[in-house]
Amino acid sequence: MKVTVIGSGYVGLVTGACLADIGNDVLCLDIDIEKIAALKAGEISIYEPGLSDMVRINVAAGRMRFTTDVELAVQHGHLQFIAVGTPRGEDGSADLQYVLSAARAIGEMMNDARIVVNKSTVPVGTAAKVSQIIKDTLSGRGLDLDFAVVSNPEFLKEGAAIEDFMRPDRIVIGSEDTAATDTLKRLYAPFERNHTKLMLMDSRSAEMTKYAANAMLATRISFMNELAMLAEKVGADIDQVRRGIGADPRIGTHFLYPGCGYGGSCFPKDVQALIRIGADHQVPLRVLGAVEAANEAQKHVLAAKISERFGENLVGRHFAIWGLAFKPNTDDMREASSLVLIRYLLNAGATISAYDPAASQEARRVISISEAMQFSDNAMRALEGAHALVLVTEWKEFRSADLDAITSKLLTPIVFDGRNIFDPTQAREAGLEYFCIGRP
Numbered sequence: 001m002k003v004t005v006i007g008s009g010y011v012g013l014v015t016g017a018c019l020a021d022i023g024n025d026v027l028c029l030d031i032d033i034e035k036i037a038a039l040k041a042g043e044i045s046i047y048e049p050g051l052s053d054m055v056r057i058n059v060a061a062g063r064m065r066f067t068t069d070v071e072l073a074v075q076h077g078h079l080q081f082i083a084v085g086t087p088r089g090e091d092g093s094a095d096l097q098y099v100l101s102a103a104r105a106i107g108e109m110m111n112d113a114r115i116v117v118n119k120s121t122v123p124v125g126t127a128a129k130v131s132q133i134i135k136d137t138l139s140g141r142g143l144d145l146d147f148a149v150v151s152n153p154e155f156l157k158e159g160a161a162i163e164d165f166m167r168p169d170r171i172v173i174g175s176e177d178t179a180a181t182d183t184l185k186r187l188y189a190p191f192e193r194n195h196t197k198l199m200l201m202d203s204r205s206a207e208m209t210k211y212a213a214n215a216m217l218a219t220r221i222s223f224m225n226e227l228a229m230l231a232e233k234v235g236a237d238i239d240q241v242r243r244g245i246g247a248d249p250r251i252g253t254h255f256l257y258p259g260c261g262y263g264g265s266c267f268p269k270d271v272q273a274l275i276r277i278g279a280d281h282q283v284p285l286r287v288l289g290a291v292e293a294a295n296e297a298q299k300h301v302l303a304a305k306i307s308e309r310f311g312e313n314l315v316g317r318h319f320a321i322w323g324l325a326f327k328p329n330t331d332d333m334r335e336a337s338s339l340v341l342i343r344y345l346l347n348a349g350a351t352i353s354a355y356d357p358a359a360s361q362e363a364r365r366v367i368s369i370s371e372a373m374q375f376s377d378n379a380m381r382a383l384e385g386a387h388a389l390v391l392v393t394e395w396k397e398f399r400s401a402d403l404d405a406i407t408s409k410l411l412t413p414i415v416f417d418g419r420n421i422f423d424p425t426q427a428r429e430a431g432l433e434y435f436c437i438g439r440p
């Protein structure tokens with residue numbers, strides 16, 4: 001099928017590459033001229049395992065192209081995917097300006113029937129708004145062309161995006177138009193060979209499903225983070241508790257890992273957006289208010305442990321940080337817990353040597369480098385002269401780190417493990433003073 005993807009960021013590129021990979025003719029549009037120039041030159045600005053190769057292969061096969069030409073893009077695809085950003089507005093609600101301007105562009109340029117598929121995470125009722133804008137724009141041009149707007153939220157995780165798109169748990173299609181639904185069923189058929197993954201519903205339910213999924217996952221994490229803090233006080237081990245409750249299939253094992261707070265481009269903004277939607281409809285979402293507040297507090301948990309151990313004044317103290325990205329396998333720094341920690345350490349007068357396998361370049365962009373804030377290109381070298389190691393992101397390479405080597409490299413052998421990746425007994429046997437989250 002001929003597919004246009006509007007917005008060539010994380011979701012747009014992955015959607016474009018995966019749809020091209022199964023044989024569609026994909027044109028990716030972006031308003032960012034530099035981004036498209038780089039993509040045309042074969043450069044992908046985001047770190048996402050497998051994405052570069054998939055784009056390269058599909059570009060070489062002639063199934064995937066890039067453009068900034070809106071007219072060309074709208075005329076290319078019978079299917080117009082919208083995958084533009086929906087950042088947090090000032091009041092916490094989703095800022096729809098990019099989605100609505102994409103809708104306007106479609107209305108301005110289409111000369112033939114189109115199916116508009118919204119992949120961006122949007123408030124309930126956005127499909128109707130998009131539909132109205134296209135209708136109004138068309139009537140401004142004196143045209144009455146056939147089109148449908150479908151909600152098709154995306155559930156991919158950064159760092160596992162290709163796998164999530166290619167082997168989805170479910171494909172949600174929210175549509176009021178039977179013909180558009182049938183076209184999308186055909187488009188997605190290769191991803192759901194056993195026909196159990198496709199979920200058809202109305203567009204409002206589809207839009208709400210996306211927020212509900214992220215809010216539920218964030219709730220599990222905040223719940224476990226608060227219990228971890230309690231476990232520390234009552235002398236329980238949150239990891240045993242996690243295993244104990246996860247064995248109940250009604251609870252399950254996923255997303256129960258306590259840590260130093262959730263970040264990323266989705267959970268924080270989507271929880272806030274859903275709270276806002278509730279407030280707009282006089283339905284206070286109290287649970288989610290608590291989820292957000294608990295997460296804000298959890299982002300300070302490492303700072304609290306450091307100040308308890310070293311005191312408030314950290315002048316003359318040097319800290320190594322392992323992991324800067326909001327999670328492993330990405331270079332995304334949006335709402336990363338490392339940013340809260342770094343701000344605290346620098347304000348308290350400490351110096352830092354930070355290492356991340358992929359996010360250092362992005363971190364340099366968002367954190368101003370100073371004499372106090374240095375980046376290291378090697379995990380073990382970052383430990384030199386440090387009074388403690390603070391682990392913020394659980395990259396695989398840290399899991400198998402040599403604990404004896406950490407002990408001998410550090411100036412004082414102290415580790416604050418914000419993701420519970422080391423075994424406390426082994427860490428202490430290696431001579432480390434070891435602090436983690438919710439474990440004795």
Ligand SMILES: NC(=O)c1ccc[n+]([C@@H]2O[C@H](COP(=O)([O-])OP(=O)(O)OC[C@H]3O[C@@H](n4cnc5c(N)ncnc54)[C@H](O)[C@@H]3O)[C@@H](O)[C@H]2O)c1
Pocket residue numbers: 006007008009010011012029030031032035083084085086098099101102119120121122154155156157158265266
């Ligand atoms: N990042 C994720 O893991 C993820 C997963 C699922 C859903 N989502 C949702 O998908 C949406 C996109 O997220 P993202 O992370 O890909 O965003 P992003 O910021 O990485 O990319 C958005 C792109 O859209 C472009 N753009 C903006 N307006 C445009 C327009 N009118 N025409 C063409 N291009 C335009 C921007 O220049 C940018 O390159 C958001 O609603 C997000 O919440 C994100």
Ligand SMILES: O=c1ccn([C@@H]2O[C@H](COP(=O)(O)OP(=O)(O)O[C@H]3O[C@H](CO)[C@@H](O)[C@H](O)[C@H]3O)[C@@H](O)[C@H]2O)c(=O)[nH]1
Pocket residue numbers: 121154155156157158159214217221254255256257258259260261262263264265266267326327
């Ligand atoms: O048990 C856990 C699991 C995750 N996290 C943290 O939660 C955040 C988000 O992680 P993850 O969900 O893996 O990454 P995202 O790429 O943000 O993906 C989420 O947000 C996307 C955008 O909406 C959705 O598509 C995905 O389904 C949803 O998992 C990260 O900071 C993790 O460190 C924890 O603290 N404990």
